[in-house]
Amino acid sequence: MICTDLSIALAPILARYDKDQVVVVYDENISLPTGVAGLTSHSIYGLTVSETSKSLETVSLIWDFLFEHGITRRGLLIAVGGGVLTDLCGFAAATYKRGIDYVNIPTTLLSMVDASTGGKTGINYHGLKNSIGLFAPPVATLIWPSWLKTLPPKQFLSGFAEMLKTGLIADQRPTTNDQRLFDRLLQYDLDTMDSDALTPLIADCIAVKEQIVTADPHEEGIRKTLNFGHTFGHALEELSHAQGSPLDHGFAVLYGLIAELYLSVVKLSCPKEPLQQLTQVMLHYYGKPQCKCSDRDKLIAFMQQDKKNEHATDINCTLLREVGEPLINQLITPQEAAEALDYLFSL
Numbered sequence: 426m427i428c429t430d431l432s433i434a435l436a437p438i439l440a441r442y443d444k445d446q447v448v449v450v451y452d453e454n455i456s457l458p459t460g461v462a463g464l465t466s467h468s469i470y471g472l473t474v475s476e477t478s479k480s481l482e483t484v485s486l487i488w489d490f491l492f493e494h495g496i497t498r499r500g501l502l503i504a505v506g507g508g509v510l511t512d513l514c515g516f517a518a519a520t521y522k523r524g525i526d527y528v529n530i531p532t533t534l535l536s537m538v539d540a541s542t543g544g545k546t547g548i549n550y551h552g553l554k555n556s557i558g559l560f561a562p563p564v565a566t567l568i569w570p571s572w573l574k575t576l577p578p579k580q581f582l583s584g585f586a587e588m589l590k591t592g593l594i595a596d597q598r599p600t601t602n603d604q605r606l607f608d609r610l611l612q613y614d615l616d617t618m619d620s621d622a623l624t625p626l627i628a629d630c631i632a633v634k635e636q637i638v639t640a641d642p643h644e645e646g647i648r649k650t651l652n653f654g655h656t657f658g659h660a661l662e663e664l665s666h667a668q669g670s671p672l673d674h675g676f677a678v679l680y681g682l683i684a685e686l687y688l689s690v691v692k693l694s695c696p697k698e699p700l701q702q703l704t705q706v707m708l709h710y711y712g713k714p715q716c717k718c719s720d721r722d723k724l725i726a727f728m729q730q731d732k733k734n735e736h737a738t739d740i741n742c743t744l745l746r747e748v749g750e751p752l753i754n755q756l757i758t759p760q761e762a763a764e765a766l767d768y769l770f771s772l
């Protein structure tokens with residue numbers, strides 16, 4: 426739910442819990458707004474989080490905090506932060522005393538449009554991203570776009586890439602407007618990073634994701650469309666981590682979208698226009714990927730090992746027949762993957 430006033434949005438939720446049964450865990454990188462009593466008048470725990478601390482150790486710190494405050498099964502955990510913190514808190518809440526309620530208050534664009542919706546919670550384990558976790562939806566997700574005013578531009582762009590992905594897979598039917606979501610996203614002035622102008626687009630991206638995860642909560646079918654751009658994107662992200670110069674998730678997704686749009690053109694005759702439009706956005710705002718052609722084989726090996734890939738050599742991918750028409754379970758040969766990477770690296 427998009428809200429202009431966090432206190433008002435929180436009030437009816439808090440009314441359902443005893444005051445001493447509500448705790449707040451937040452990302453210490455952000456400042457909690459002082460006027461929001463629902464956040465500051467409860468027991469508060471500030472955590473310094475990063476992708477490397479998305480671990481069992483951090484979950485156990487949250488469990489300890491819940492035990493120390495005598496939280497029972499009727500308690501509520503309010504998670505305030507980016508996707509790392511909401512994934513950690515969701516997992517901690519879902520496993521504490523076999524599960525307590527939690528509320529997500531996402532503070533990054535990526536967590537607003539993606540991580541906080543859909544009920545996936547989890548942690549990294551033995552270096553494998555999100556390899557331990559469970560589906561456990563929050564009782565509410567409160568989107569307060571004002572958080573975006575302090576977000577660094579790189580984080581903003583990272584979240585915007587997930588919005589572009591949503592626009593590409595969204596049903597052709599317009600949502601709150603008579604234009605396609607993808608076209609409206611392309612018209613958004615990224616130079617301004619204006620949170621007010623972005624708010625209706627955030628609302629529509631969340632509505633698209635909600636519609637998809639409601640239809641397929643456990644990713645058996647249509648939910649795989651949300652992985653568009655992520656097969657190549659995850660491989661680029663993993664390689665960048667292995668090479669010691671980590672790519673932000675959304676940047677990796679944007680590069681993955683370009684590779685997978687290229688394959689959509691070649692294999693499914695998708696029109697070239699969205700590929701050309703996205704390439705312009707990449708060159709103008711995101712820059713080119715830093716990988717080299719010599720990384721090609723490593724990237725293909727990462728894709729073949731991906732947990733979503735059940736086939737030995739071919740790579741399972743979501744592609745597009747056209748904007749708004751994603752097709753899941755498309756098999757890509759290693760040669761086709763190499764061609765798409767060559768295209769991406771040649772831009």
Ligand SMILES: NC(=O)c1ccc[n+]([C@@H]2O[C@H](COP(=O)([O-])OP(=O)(O)OC[C@H]3O[C@@H](n4cnc5c(N)ncnc54)[C@H](O)[C@@H]3O)[C@@H](O)[C@H]2O)c1
Pocket residue numbers: 452454455474475476479506507508509510512532533534535536539540541542543544545546555572573575576577580583674
């Ligand atoms: N559960 C899901 O469905 C899902 C979906 C997508 C991504 N994720 C997960 O989300 C994580 C990435 O999320 P993220 O991009 O939000 O990263 P993040 O949580 O690490 O936040 C990025 C950075 O922004 C800072 N930050 C947060 N809010 C801020 C604000 N308002 N102003 C200034 N700085 C702020 C954080 O401290 C951090 O340094 C990954 O771990 C990924 O696996 C989960």
